[in-house]
Amino acid sequence: MIQFLTTESGSVASLLVTFLPMILIIVFMYLILWLPQRKQDKKDAAMRASIEVGDTVVTIGGVVGRVAAINEKDDTFVLETTSDRVKIRFRRSAISSVEKLDLGNASKDSAAKKDTPAKKN
Template sequence: MYQFLETTSTGSMLSLVLPMLVLVVFMYLIIYLPQKKQDKKDAAMRNSIEIGDEVTTIGGIVGRVSAIKEDTFVLETGSDRVKIRFRRSAIASVEKLDMGTSKDSKDSAKK
């Protein structure tokens, strides 16, 4: 009879732990992996800025990049050419500077 009680307690322990493990795995797959993928994408975007790119910061300031250092960049805003220094982590979006490298401009340059 004693041995039967041990088996039952082990079975009930497994029935308590198994749903917790399933929940942890589910949370990992649904929350952590997509967030990690988005973080890599954001880091690549922030590292790809170049002088002349139009940048929007997380505070909503829009301007063109005029200088880049290790972890900061200088943003030139408005027609009065105000320059503000920001950290790279403050970038929300980047619009690349188009130097006329599109297919149509190459075709028109050849003619």
Template sequence: MQFLTTTSEGYISLFFTLALMLVLLYFMIYRPQKKQEKKDAAMRSSLEIGDQVTTIGGVIGRVVAIKDDTFVLETGADRVKIRFTKSAISSVEKLNMDKAPADKK
């Protein structure tokens, strides 16, 4: 009878260990990933014309047009225009009209 008690205690211990591992995985992997996805979605939805954008491919330029799930990026002095999907955005630097450079004499 002692053998059955030891085995059931072993199963209970194994169950709690697995449950603890699942909880740790949730808080260390799944939750931060969801938080980052929400942050990225907010960044993409706040995209405006004139913002400077860096794509996941490394293309840097200014947004000149926005449609449903795409935007047009103007790059360089030669003003090349390229259409991307919003999911290609890596980072956005907002156009700040409040901090216009002051005239220096």
């Protein structure tokens, strides 16, 4: 009976040693590959959900323009490009980056920079 338990625990130990590297590789891949990608996907979804009329947008195709209208019903927006006011309709998933429209902050920032004296070394 003692030999039977020893043989059984020996086979369990050898099974564990056999599958341990595979388990460690799967855990390593999850931590290194999937978690950062999931975080990036959440950031991208938040960025796409935060677009407003007037924001400057770059699409994944490289089209740059301002958001002229947003249609929440079918998840699209109208992008106004060039000075000729050419309007193109895109899906929200086509947004690569968003630059928020700052109406009042730009003049405040430039005035604050002019008021602060420059340090001399």
